[in-house]
Amino acid sequence: MENTKKRPEWLHFGTGNLFRVYPAALCQNLLNKGEMDTGLVCGDCYDFELIDKLFRPHDNLTVGVTLKADGSISKEIIGSVMQAEKCSNEFPEDWAILVKAFRNPSLKMVSFTITEKGYAIYNTDGTLLDSIRDDLKNLPMKAHTFLGRLVILLLERFNAGKLPIALVSFDNSPHNGEKLQKAVLKIAQTWQIKKLIPKEFIDYLTDSSKVAFPWTMIDKITPRPNEKIAELLKKDGYEDAALIITRKGTYCSTFVNSEEVQYLVIEDQFPNGRPPLEKAGVYFTDRETVNKVEKMKGCTCLNPLHTALAISGCLLGYKLIYDEMKDNDLRKMIEILGYKEGLPVVVDPKIINPKKFLDEVLTKRFTNPFMPDTPQRIATDTSQKLSIRFGETVKAYLANPELDVKSLEIVPLVLALWCRYLLAIDDEGKSFELSSDPFLGEVCMILExxxxxxxxxxxxxxxxxxxxxxxxxxxxxxxxxxxxxxxSYFEIMISGKGKVREAIAQACRK
Incomplete structure (x- = not known):
């Protein structure tokens, strides 16, 4: 604790389940090995109940529960978080701790798991989000968005001597470092034009030898805490495994359940040095390779399959991804999507073999009976995922004269499935609740x-x-x-009950 207070090396924003069971566990691994002697400072930037209900009452500890494909589970205490604070100047003591960390020359890395939406500054029509626009109208110290507050913290680091730092997004989003960089610069440059901050600060942010925004690819399925896992823990004598739903809708507990498989690939760009995360299984490489790994996962070998199962699972009444994998139609659908339609356009990143990665997804990850992941969770924000998970594949086919885009069957099927899903009526004709999505009102109105x-x-x-x-x-x-x-697939699916199933089976026969 004292080492971390005196010379913090790693600060993280976003205190949800993924952070607690992956980045925090990586730090714990290095602490256990003696490769680090400082822990994590973390800041919550969205749901402050997590600090009040999870971190502080339990000394910042988490029980990480790994759900293995062979049916066994393993448990570890993750105690690498030394300080957990609320990232808001409305909480002066918390804010002061974060400012102090940012002004410390020892700080090497600031990482993020704030979800893809956390980097958004624009509406779909290209106008600024109301919250961002309000921040840009006010003085920097009155910023109430996380991105605005992040710029203030970076200004503190600049004022402390133009100290170098790497800002590293661990969110599941292509070119995540670039998205973070653009958001930070938009806010900072607007304030600078209004002469609220010095021009030298912009020079600092755009100097990669001072401030770096590495790209990353992260892959680890982390479902919401599950009641069955809570019961297993209670049988082992674990007393406080109650499930919590915050007022903002965050599902959490003192434990986090996740799959065994995990990947983290990071562009090696750290102007102030970095923790030795390669000794905990992290890949460090160049930006081009990170991009190839991200495309492999996001466009062909995992994310498209997950989305296909999510949408079809909601329509067919499934509650678990694992159960969908026992459905012959659905399993064949994603096998065709991955092996036949996806692999022909995958770019091999070399450090991870695409075919082996896809094999692992289909034989070990989605089929894990202890993974309580739901189609409803995966279907969240689908409108923001389709362009990457399916649009890139179509464009790759169109760009390659040796491939026939008209040979695709499952990609158009999935796009039709999503349109059918938006009607909020399942294959038996019963209404169901659509998963949250920022464009839900807009797209549902079109099909009304x-x-x-x-x-x-x-x-x-x-x-x-x-x-x-x-x-x-x-x-x-x-x-x-x-x-x-x-x-054509959409027309089949709205022709009556049971027609979603019929369309899926038809597409798989072609």
């Missing part, structure tokens, strides 16, 4: 009025309007060579 048996002349114009949204799909689906397949 479509129901079982709607004639083509009624639904097609609405469907084409949605499919023409390039921001969602990454390309204009309605003007693409797969447009007719998407519309």
């Amino acid at each position: 009025g479509i129901k079982f048996g709607s004639p083509k002349e009624e639904f097609e114009p609405k469907l084409e309007t949605l499919l023409s949204n390039e921001k969602i799909f990454g390309f204009n689906v309605s003007e693409s060579p797969i447009a007719e397949k998407v519309k």
Whole structure:
């Protein structure tokens, strides 16, 4: 604790389940090996109840529960978090600790698990988010968004002597470092134009020898804490395994359950040095390789398969991804999506073999009976994922003269499945709750009025309007060579009960 207070090396923002069971566990691994002698300072920037209900009452400890494919589980105490604070100047004591850490020359890395939405500064129409616009109107010290407060903390580091630092996003988003950099610079440059901060600060932020924004690829499935796991812990004498849902809808507990498999690939760009994370299994490489690994995972070998299972699972009434893998139609669907449609356009990153990675996904990860992951969780924010998980594959086919985009069956099927999902009626004709998504109101309104048996002349114009949204799909689906397949599968799926299943089976037979 004292070492961390005197010379912090690693500060992390985002105190949710992924952080507690992965980055914090990596730090614990290095502490156990004697490779580090300082722990983590972490700051919550969204849901302060986590600090009050999880961290402080339990001395910042977490029980990490690893759910293995062979049916066994392992447990470890993760105690690497030394200080957990609320990232807001509304809490002066917490804020002072974060400022002190940022002003310390010892600080090497600031990492983030704030979700992909945490880097957003613009609405879908290109206008600034109201919260960001309000921050830019006010004095920097009155910033109330996390990104605004992050810029203030970086200004503190600049004022302490232009100290170097790496800002490292661990969020599951392509080019995550670039997204963080653009958000930080937009806020800082706007304040600088208004002469609220010095121009030299912008020079500091744009000097990669001072401030770096490495790209990363992270991969670890971390479902919400599960009641069955809580019961197993109680049988082992663990007293406080109650599940907590905060007022902001965060699902958490004093334990975190996650899969055994994990990958973290980081661009090796750290102007002030870094913790020796390679000794805990992290890959360090160049930006191009990080990008290839991210594309392998995000565009072909994992994320598209997860989304396909999520959407179809919601429509077919499934509650667990694991159970979907016992459904022959669904399993065949993602096998075709991965092996037949995905692998032909994957770029081999060399450090991880794409075929072996895909084999592991299908035989060890999705089939893990102890992984309580749900289609409903994975379906969250799907509108923000389609352009990467499917749009990039279509564009890769279009760009390669040796590949026939019209040979794709599962990609257009999944796009049709998502449109069908937006009707919020399952394959038995029963209504269900759609998972949260920032564009849900917008996209559902477009398809409003479509129901079982709607004639083509009624639904097609609405469907084409949605499919023409390039921001969602990454390309204009309605003007693409797969447009007719998407519309055809959608037409089948709204023709009556049981037709979602029929469309999936049909696509898998072709």
